[in-house]
Structure formats: C-alpha cells, structure tokens
Amino acid sequence: MKTAEDRLKGHPGLRTRIGAVWNRHVRVYGKNILSNGLPPFFEPLIFLGGVGIGLGKYIAEMDGLPYIEFLGSALLVTTAMFTSAFECSYGTFIRLEFDKVYDGMLAAPITVKNLLIGEILWAGTKGLFFSFAVLCILAAFGIIHLPRALLAPLAGFITGLMFGSLSLLVTSYVKTINHFTFYFTGLLSPMFFFSGVVFPITDLPKSLQITAEFVPLTHSVRLVRAIIVPGHGGGWEWSLAYIIVFTAVTGYFAIKRLSRRLIS
Numbered sequence: 001m002k003t004a005e006d007r008l009k010g011h012p013g014l015r016t017r018i019g020a021v022w023n024r025h026v027r028v029y030g031k032n033i034l035s036n037g038l039p040p041f042f043e044p045l046i047f048l049g050g051v052g053i054g055l056g057k058y059i060a061e062m063d064g065l066p067y068i069e070f071l072g073s074a075l076l077v078t079t080a081m082f083t084s085a086f087e088c089s090y091g092t093f094i095r096l097e098f099d100k101v102y103d104g105m106l107a108a109p110i111t112v113k114n115l116l117i118g119e120i121l122w123a124g125t126k127g128l129f130f131s132f133a134v135l136c137i138l139a140a141f142g143i144i145h146l147p148r149a150l151l152a153p154l155a156g157f158i159t160g161l162m163f164g165s166l167s168l169l170v171t172s173y174v175k176t177i178n179h180f181t182f183y184f185t186g187l188l189s190p191m192f193f194f195s196g197v198v199f200p201i202t203d204l205p206k207s208l209q210i211t212a213e214f215v216p217l218t219h220s221v222r223l224v225r226a227i228i229v230p231g232h233g234g235g236w237e238w239s240l241a242y243i244i245v246f247t248a249v250t251g252y253f254a255i256k257r258l259s260r261r262l263i264s
Contacts, residue, residue: 003249011109012109014114015096017109017111017118018110018114018117018118018121020108020109020110020118021115021118021121021122022118024105025118025119025122025231026122026125028075030247034225035132036227039080040082040083040130041079041130041134043079043082043131044075044079044134046137047075048072048075050125051198052067052068052072055067060131063202063232065229069144069229071197071198072134072138072144073138073144073152073228073229074198074221074224076131076134076153076155076224076228077155077156077221078192078197078217078221079130079134079161079226080126080128080131080155080157080160080163080220081127081129081159081188081191081217081220082163082188083123083126083127083130084123084124084126084127084159084160084162084163084164084167085166085167085184085188086167087119087122087126087164087167088119088120088123088163088164088165089167089170089171089174089180090180090204092119092167092171093171093174093177094177096159096261096262102115106262110261112259113255115262116168116255116258116259120164120165123160123161123163123164123165123167124157124160124161124164125157125160127158127161127163128153128154128156128157129153129162130156131152131155131159133250135149135150135153136155144228146228147189148228148230149228151258152227152228154227155220155223155224158195158223158243159220159243161251162246162247164240165247165250165251166216166244166246166250166254166260167183168254168255169184169250169251169253169257171254172254172257172258172261173260178194191215192217193210194208194212194215195215195217195218196212197217216243216246218239219238219240219242219243220243222235222236223239223240226239247254
C-alpha cells in the first residue's frame with residue numbers, strides 16, 4: 001500500500017510543501033496586520049509600564065538586575081508564548097472545525113504531517129516577530145542593551161515552536177472552542193507568574209522550585225536572560241536541551257493525534 005509520501009513523488013519537495021503552508025499563513029495574517037499584530041504587541045508593553053515602572057519605584061533590584069530590566073527581558077519570551085499558543089489553539093481549531101481550511105489545503109499535494117509542521121513553524125515565526133518587536137521597544141527606552149540582545153528573538157522563535165507544539169497537542173483533545181479557556185487560564189496564566197518572569201523561582205518554596213523546573217516557560221526565561229545579561233541564566237544548556245526535547249515529544253504526539261482527526 002502506498003504511503004502519503006509515495007503518492008507525492010514527482011511533486012514539489014518537502015521544504016516547498018511545508019513552506020507553502022507557512023506562506024499561506026503569512027499572506028492571510030498580513031492582510032489584517034494592524035488588528036492581528038497590535039494587541040499582542042501592546043499587551044506586554046502595558047504590563048511592563050503598569051507593573052515594571054510602578055513596582056520599579058519600590059523594588060530597586062531583582063536577582064541582581066534593575067527590576068525593569070529583570071521583567072522586560074522575560075517579556076520577550078512571554079509574548080512569544082501567548083501569541084504562538086493562541087495561534088495553534090484558537091487559530092488551529094477555527095481552521096479545522098469552522099472554516100474547513102485544512103480540507104482545501106489537503107487537496108493540494110501535501111501530507112497532514114507537512115501541514116502540521118508548517119503550523120508549528122508559523123507559530124515559531126510569530127514568536128520571533130513579536131519578540132523582536134518588544135526588543136525594539138525595550139532597546140529604544142534603554143531597558144536592555146544591544147548588540148548582545150539581538151540574539152534574544154531566537155529564544156522567542158524556539159519558545160514559539162515549543163508552545164505551538166504544546167498547543168497543537170491540547171487542540172487534538174479539544175471538542176469545543178470554549179475548552180481553551182481552561183488551557184489559558186489554568187495553565188498559561190499561572191505559568192506566567194511562577195516561571196521566573198515577575199520574581200526569581202528561587203523565592204518560591206523548595207517544592208515549588210522543583211515543580212518550576214518542569215514548567216516550559218521557566219526554561220525560555222532562563223535562556224533569554226542568559227542571552228541578554230552576561231552571568232545570568234546559569235544552567236541555560238539544560239534549559240535549551242529541555243526545550244528541544246519538549247518540543248520534539250509534544251510535536252510528535254500532536255501530529256500523530258491531529259493526523260487521525262484530519263484524515264477521519
């Protein structure tokens with residue numbers, strides 16, 4: 001029996017097929033760039049202004065850094081987390097169940113696996129884009145300093161890949177769009193506050209410090225601080241390995257589960 005890849009022999013190559021999925025999302029997203037891009041761009045900046053500047057008057061330093069820099073460096077990856085998670089949860093579910101976009105895409109010479117890898121890469125691209133946008137604002141106000149911080153959007157990219165994969169896995173279980181509230185309110189929001197974004201995880205009780213090491217965002221925050229601030233983010237190698245393994249495992253199961261759902 002021929003596999004999906006066998007049936008695609010003579011058609012465009014793997015990179016072209018995955019790239020076509022990515023390009024489709026870029027074109028659709030670009031048509032409404034202001035309404036799509038401004039809300040997730042301004043949210044971390046509002047938080048930075050309200051919390052960072054406000055609390056910064058009372059908290060001089062946090063973990064050896066000015067508090068505004070401590071908070072701002074982490075917001076580079078939290079914005080990647082939320083935008084990629086939204087894209088591969090609500091966005092994927094709408095394309096799957098309501099707009100039936102995938103039905104048309106799969107009529108082209110691509111496989112379900114190509115399509116879902118393209119989705120994950122698009123989530124990573126959004127993480128890169130929004131991390132870079134926040135970086136520009138932070139640099140403009142002198143909160144973080146170039147050129148070292150120019151590598152920070154790469155942490156946003158792999159954070160986008162990680163949470164894109166996780167969100168696709170969550171989507172594979174969701175039957176109604178309202179269930180995503182549990183994912184955002186019950187998992188992502190607590191993760192924001194207990195992953196070293198607002199205060200160091202070393203300030204948590206010992207048992208919660210151990211728990212925090214299993215939380216994905218902890219490792220993105222540690223990695224981006226290691227990039228931006230020399231001497232910070234000790235153990236970033238472990239964090240990078242965690243992100244790679246976590247993305248590969250969740251991505252594998254997400255693709256496996258959603259493939260069955262798309263084919264049926």
